[in-house]
Amino acid sequence: MDYILVAKNVTKTYGNHTALSNISLQIPKNCIYGLLGPNGAGKTSFIRIINQITHQDSGEILLNGEPLAPKHIASIGYLPEERGLYKSMKVGEQALYLAQLKGLSKSEAKTRLKYWFDRLDIGDWWDKKIQELSKGMAQKIQFIVTVLHEPKLLIFDEPFSGFDPINANIIKDEILQLKENGTSIIFSTHRMESVEELCEYIALIHKSEKILDGKLSDIKKAYKNNIFNVGVQMQKDPRDFLKSLEEKFNILSSEIDPIENQLNFKVQLASRHTGDILTELSKVANINRFEETIPSANDIFIQTVNNKDNGK
Amino acid sequence: MASKLGLIIKREYLAKVRNRSFIVMTVLSPLLMVGMIVLIAFLAKVNDDETRVVSVLNKSSFFQSEFYPSKNISYVHMDNLTLEQAKDSTNALEYYGLLYIPEGKTVEEVSSSAYLFTKDNPNTSITKELEDVFQNQLRQDRLQKLGVTSEQFSTVEKPFEINLSTFDGEKSMRGINEIKAFIGGGFGYAIMMFIIIYGGFVMRSVIEEKTSRIIEVIISSVKPFQLMLGKIIGNSLAGITQFSIWIISASALLFMTVLIFGIDLSALSNDGIMTPGAAGMSQFGGMDSDMMMYAKEIYDIPWALLIVSFFIYFVLGYLIYSSIYAAIGAAVDNETDTQQFIFPIILPLMLAIYVGFFSVFSNPHGPIAVGFSLFPLTSPIVMLMRLPGGIGEGGVPLWQFLLSVFLLIVTFLGIVSLAAKIYRTGILMYGKKPTYKELIKWLRY
Numbered sequence: 138m139d140y141i142l143v144a145k146n147v148t149k150t151y152g153n154h155t156a157l158s159n160i161s162l163q164i165p166k167n168c169i170y171g172l173l174g175p176n177g178a179g180k181t182s183f184i185r186i187i188n189q190i191t192h193q194d195s196g197e198i199l200l201n202g203e204p205l206a207p208k209h210i211a212s213i214g215y216l217p218e219e220r221g222l223y224k225s226m227k228v229g230e231q232a233l234y235l236a237q238l239k240g241l242s243k244s245e246a247k248t249r250l251k252y253w254f255d256r257l258d259i260g261d262w263w264d265k266k267i268q269e270l271s272k273g274m275a276q277k278i279q280f281i282v283t284v285l286h287e288p289k290l291l292i293f294d295e296p297f298s299g300f301d302p303i304n305a306n307i308i309k310d311e312i313l314q315l316k317e318n319g320t321s322i323i324f325s326t327h328r329m330e331s332v333e334e335l336c337e338y339i340a341l342i343h344k345s346e347k348i349l350d351g352k353l354s355d356i357k358k359a360y361k362n363n364i365f366n367v368g369v370q371m372q373k374d375p376r377d378f379l380k381s382l383e384e385k386f387n388i389l390s391s392e393i394d395p396i397e398n399q400l401n402f403k404v405q406l407a408s409r410h411t412g413d414i415l416t417e418l419s420k421v422a423n424i425n426r427f428e429e430t431i432p433s434a435n436d437i438f439i440q441t442v443n444n445k446d447n448g449k
Numbered sequence: 450m451a452s453k454l455g456l457i458i459k460r461e462y463l464a465k466v467r468n469r470s471f472i473v474m475t476v477l478s479p480l481l482m483v484g485m486i487v488l489i490a491f492l493a494k495v496n497d498d499e500t501r502v503v504s505v506l507n508k509s510s511f512f513q514s515e516f517y518p519s520k521n522i523s524y525v526h527m528d529n530l531t532l533e534q535a536k537d538s539t540n541a542l543e544y545y546g547l548l549y550i551p552e553g554k555t556v557e558e559v560s561s562s563a564y565l566f567t568k569d570n571p572n573t574s575i576t577k578e579l580e581d582v583f584q585n586q587l588r589q590d591r592l593q594k595l596g597v598t599s600e601q602f603s604t605v606e607k608p609f610e611i612n613l614s615t616f617d618g619e620k621s622m623r624g625i626n627e628i629k630a631f632i633g634g635g636f637g638y639a640i641m642m643f644i645i646i647y648g649g650f651v652m653r654s655v656i657e658e659k660t661s662r663i664i665e666v667i668i669s670s671v672k673p674f675q676l677m678l679g680k681i682i683g684n685s686l687a688g689i690t691q692f693s694i695w696i697i698s699a700s701a702l703l704f705m706t707v708l709i710f711g712i713d714l715s716a717l718s719n720d721g722i723m724t725p726g727a728a729g730m731s732q733f734g735g736m737d738s739d740m741m742m743y744a745k746e747i748y749d750i751p752w753a754l755l756i757v758s759f760f761i762y763f764v765l766g767y768l769i770y771s772s773i774y775a776a777i778g779a780a781v782d783n784e785t786d787t788q789q790f791i792f793p794i795i796l797p798l799m800l801a802i803y804v805g806f807f808s809v810f811s812n813p814h815g816p817i818a819v820g821f822s823l824f825p826l827t828s829p830i831v832m833l834m835r836l837p838g839g840i841g842e843g844g845v846p847l848w849q850f851l852l853s854v855f856l857l858i859v860t861f862l863g864i865v866s867l868a869a870k871i872y873r874t875g876i877l878m879y880g881k882k883p884t885y886k887e888l889i890k891w892l893r894y
Contacts, residue, residue, distance in 0.1 A: 152890060188669040190668050190877070191877075210670060213669070215666075217662075220662050220666055221662030221663045222666075223663055225464075234460055235670070238456060238457075238670040279666070
């Protein structure tokens with residue numbers, strides 16, 4: 138597989154505090170890679186190293202196969218978590234300035250800004266000062282400035298904070314569109330809902346160490362606990378049947394609708410083998426639901442972090 | 450890389466120069482300055498103008514025409530009244546005091562029993578003036594007893610001033626050293642104010658980038674050092690712009706004054722020995738020869754050198770101090786936390802001003818003046834106070850001038866690299882109020 142970014146044994150310490158310990162990651166091209174972890178885990182430290190704001194104490198980082206160098210700044214776009222703009226500067230002027238710092242020529246920057254301003258429907262903000270805009274409006278400008286120089290690698294640190302749901306959706310669609318156009322994206326967050334929707338790959342960083350990484354679907358498979366949601370409909374009151382089931386299987390929870398004679402329950406099987414329980418059920422009831430529960434990213438996140446903390 | 454630095458400098462410069470307060474400051478400060486001078490002059494004049502009235506009750510045959518009204522005192526004679534009446538009238542008329550001279554046979558006798566009655570303790574300048582009248586009369590009286598006539602006395606009393614000259618024969622002027630030191634002091638003071646004001650601008654600009662959280666966006670594009678340098682240079686250019694505007698408008702004003710009053714400046718540049726009285730009375734009309742000598746001396750001050758070195762020392766001194774200011778701005782989250790760090794910066798500047806005014810004025814080339822004009826944290830101010838004497842013979846030795854500039858450059862390079870380390874770490878730190886210990890730790894990151 139082709140990787141946009143490869144980190145090998147990256148370590149960073151500040152005095153006595155270890156921010157990153159021996160982190161190795163491989164981030165595939167043209168995908169959205171979730172960098173997950175609780176606050177203070179080391180995500181931002183890692184991102185700052187990629188952006189060459191700070192440097193690792195040891196280890197190596199390759200961008201597109203080359204060791205990270207100052208020239209790569211132009212091919213990375215970074216939307217930091219702690220972000221803002223000059224309050225008393227005009228929107229257009231400011232966007233031009235930041236784009237030029239990324240190496241765009243003034244005229245090129247102007248053309249692209251026009252395109253983006255029209256696209257996000259904010260064309261009439263050009264001469265406004267940032268202090269006249271709402272927080273969400275300023276976030277849109279931030280987003281444009283981040284993607285304007287068409288970087289190969291985009292890094293979003295909590296991109297949706299500060300957006301209302303409608304604008305968050307607009308930005309989410311833009312991020313997906315950027316991915317379609319071939320950009321590789323690192324997406325750092327501790328909000329798991331958005332991870333499910335966007336990320337193909339994830340890495341979980343906790344207390345400066347990487348504790349999990351890989352394709353999200355693979356990780357989910359690995360985290361399946363053979364728990365199934367089952368719904369059956371019977372001719373008679375399902376109470377007795379539930380009792381007999383509880384003797385044979387590990388029923389986690391159950392609910393009964395006595396009018397419809399409907400029984401819903403959650404069961405954890407000893408293995409992936411489902412034949413036994415299905416045979417048992419089909420003898421007396423109509424099965425109207427039998428579904429394996431897939432752990433959410435949030436479940437995986439919490440479970441892994443807890444396991445790690447409990448020393449498992 | 451260089452173009453990025455250029456972009457930053459341009460932004461910082463424009464952000465400063467377009468700022469409304471910058472424009473107001475540029476226009477207003479000279480007006481305020483002139484206003485203040487006028488006010489001080491006015492107040493001094495008002496203070497001087499107050500003439501006190503002293504009533505005189507003279508029962509003796511002496512001092513009949515000795516009390517002339519002066520700038521400070523005017524006299525009212527009440528010789529026909531009794532002492533009590535005179536006291537009452539003086540009080541009723543709200544005069545400053547009553548001078549009572551009793552009857553007597555000799556000046557000595559009369560003087561020793563004379564009294565000055567006042568409401569409160571009398572002003573020393575008043576008593577001095579009155580005492581001088583008595584003193585003078587007593588001296589004449591005593592000399593007369595020794596056989597000296599009052600004509601002889603007045604020839605003896607002719608005032609004397611020593612003639613002054615430098616070794617190369619130019620007539621040197623009373624007080625010209627003070628004037629030179631004062632002009633140098635003015636420049637030195639301007640540098641201190643500028644370092645404090647513009648250093649503060651740099652610091653606030655760093656804090657603004659931190660609090661508005663734009664800092665991380667920018668340093669993902671440029672190196673922190675570039676940003677810091679761009680900020681410092683951009684602000685110093687704004688400072689130079691402001692100064693240039695002032696100097697140009699001051700020159701224009703001077704030029705206009707010259708045109709309006711028809712002063713012939715070319716006469717001032719006539720070199721060589723000028724004998725008082727003979728020189729250019731015709732050209733100068735009302736201006737007396739001493740005034741003209743002063744004008745010439747002030748004209749002879751190496752203004753070009755002063756202005757050029759002002760810019761050199763301002764830029765170098767400013768670079769050193771503002772990189773410290775930038776580091777402080779990076780270390781803190783808001784302006785209120787800066788106090789503890791700012792005081793140690795201002796200290797050497799204050800020291801320079803005090804040393805300048807107390808030591809350089811009296812001895813511009815003494816060891817203390819030389820030492821402080823070489824030490825990089827004080828040299829921008831102290832050296833400028835020495836420079837109105839020129840460089841070379843009679844002024845600052847060339848080697849001292851060059852050495853101080855060299856030391857400033859070396860110090861700048863050292864301090865800016867230390868400041869950059871604190872800056873680099875500090876700009877990404879939020880919510881911590883750092884201690885000195887912590888800052889030193891940052892130097893090692």
